[in-house]
Amino acid sequence: MTRNNDPILVVGGGLGGASVSLALARKGFRVRLLEQAPEFGVIGYGIQLGPNVFPMFDRLGVTDAVLAKSIVPKAVLMIDSVDAGVIARVPTGAASFRERFKHPYIVIHRVDLHRILLDACEAEPNIELMPLTGAEYFEDQGDHVRLRTTDNRTIEGAAVVGADGLRSTVRQQMLDEGEPRMVGFVAHRTIVPMADVKADVHRDEVVLWSGPGFHIVHYPLRAGTLFNIVAVFKTSTYLERGDIASYRADLDHTYRNSHPAMKSLLAMMDLERRWVISDRDPIRHWSKGRVTLVGDAAHPTLQSLAQGACIAIEDAVCLAECIELADGDIAQAFRAYENARYLRTARVQYESRYLWDNFYHLGGIEREVMRNAWSTRGDGDVLECLGWLYDGIRLPQRKGAAA
Numbered sequence: 001m002t003r004n005n006d007p008i009l010v011v012g013g014g015l016g017g018a019s020v021s022l023a024l025a026r027k028g029f030r031v032r033l034l035e036q037a038p039e040f041g042v043i044g045y046g047i048q049l050g051p052n053v054f055p056m057f058d059r060l061g062v063t064d065a066v067l068a069k070s071i072v073p074k075a076v077l078m079i080d081s082v083d084a085g086v087i088a089r090v091p092t093g094a095a096s097f098r099e100r101f102k103h104p105y106i107v108i109h110r111v112d113l114h115r116i117l118l119d120a121c122e123a124e125p126n127i128e129l130m131p132l133t134g135a136e137y138f139e140d141q142g143d144h145v146r147l148r149t150t151d152n153r154t155i156e157g158a159a160v161v162g163a164d165g166l167r168s169t170v171r172q173q174m175l176d177e178g179e180p181r182m183v184g185f186v187a188h189r190t191i192v193p194m195a196d197v198k199a200d201v202h203r204d205e206v207v208l209w210s211g212p213g214f215h216i217v218h219y220p221l222r223a224g225t226l227f228n229i230v231a232v233f234k235t236s237t238y239l240e241r242g243d244i245a246s247y248r249a250d251l252d253h254t255y256r257n258s259h260p261a262m263k264s265l266l267a268m269m270d271l272e273r274r275w276v277i278s279d280r281d282p283i284r285h286w287s288k289g290r291v292t293l294v295g296d297a298a299h300p301t302l303q304s305l306a307q308g309a310c311i312a313i314e315d316a317v318c319l320a321e322c323i324e325l326a327d328g329d330i331a332q333a334f335r336a337y338e339n340a341r342y343l344r345t346a347r348v349q350y351e352s353r354y355l356w357d358n359f360y361h362l363g364g365i366e367r368e369v370m371r372n373a374w375s376t377r378g379d380g381d382v383l384e385c386l387g388w389l390y391d392g393i394r395l396p397q398r399k400g401a402a403a
């Protein structure tokens, strides 16, 4: 594998695929970025990003652009769905947070983040963006790869990086595991003008209203002009494609006992689209020969830690580093990459599951016990608990290089 020779084929132009393309191009590798959709980066709601992603943005050269479009929330609050009491608080806007983690916690419109990454990709002569190019099948020929597209084209390259999300075609061919693990929850997402929000809710914080079998997350976007709302809940209809009336009935039933402010927000929800919440069990190996995976294709996680995109971007930078260090030995680079990543990403997956079941969605006495236990925790304790995640990663280095 040589730089500026055979391109690396990145399948999927989401946040993970755009980041890995950029990370590789910044190191002088040629990339072809294949996206099945006619356009890159059109789906967008809000996204939260932890401080661990900023050293990666520094490497990609996009930190200033990202910060210009972001909001640093005053805090991340977990609030009781019945009495609106604060259960837990992460002081993201406090000086203590910034001192501890060196980088901010932000919320940003996903379209803005995607646009920043795609603009940077477009400005890179080493990257060719290929919309309307769905990957169907790869063949590892030993010294190069051949990829067949859904419209029967063949594209050749040095390697395949599957960044094709939760239902990855590349992963399916490599591991043949079938459907992701569905947890019986669904999500609806909406962005509304801030001026239209009549409910008496926190507007400068990320708020998670938590209740038995459901939660709602909301936060401001674009200089506080927009308000992002996500409603997540358990429902027996999670596998059914319903209409707006049936989704509305589901919501009304699920949140019937919740706080009036929550109900007011739910009345604003756009119910056109529903996401079925899923993850997969962690795995140690997601590479084979000249083919590997990044992001949700490698380690899809529940949203409890709001880290899926963050760890996809960590993957991207780490993978580019490993390819550079392996001096052309792609298979070795991919082994080093998954070895550097699997424990961290598995921890995000496991802890997200733990929080989902034992923190976010409890009812009855379990909920009271959890709330009581959290009432004694100070800010310092909360920040320490997040250290393993927000302190970020050490990227692989050449042996003997200074730390």
Ligand SMILES: Cc1cc2nc3c(=O)[nH]c(=O)nc-3n(C[C@H](O)[C@H](O)[C@H](O)COP(=O)(O)OP(=O)(O)OC[C@H]3O[C@@H](n4cnc5c(N)ncnc54)[C@H](O)[C@@H]3O)c2cc1C
Pocket (backbone or CB within 6 Å): 011, 012, 013, 014, 015, 016, 017, 034, 035, 036, 037, 046, 047, 048, 049, 133, 134, 135, 136, 163, 164, 165, 166, 167, 168, 169, 170, 187, 189, 230, 275, 294, 295, 296, 297, 303, 306, 307, 308, 309, 310, 311, 312
């Ligand atoms: C409700 C919700 C809230 C979330 N909130 C957060 C948050 O606050 N913070 C956070 O960090 N993460 C969050 N996440 C997780 C985050 O969205 C994902 O982890 C992240 O987007 C994964 O990026 P990706 O590039 O790996 O995959 P994706 O974003 O799924 O991108 C995959 C891309 O591949 C393309 N594709 C698929 N198949 C093919 C093919 N065969 N050929 C070519 N192209 C293909 C798709 O069209 C898509 O563009 C949230 C997720 C959900 C559902």
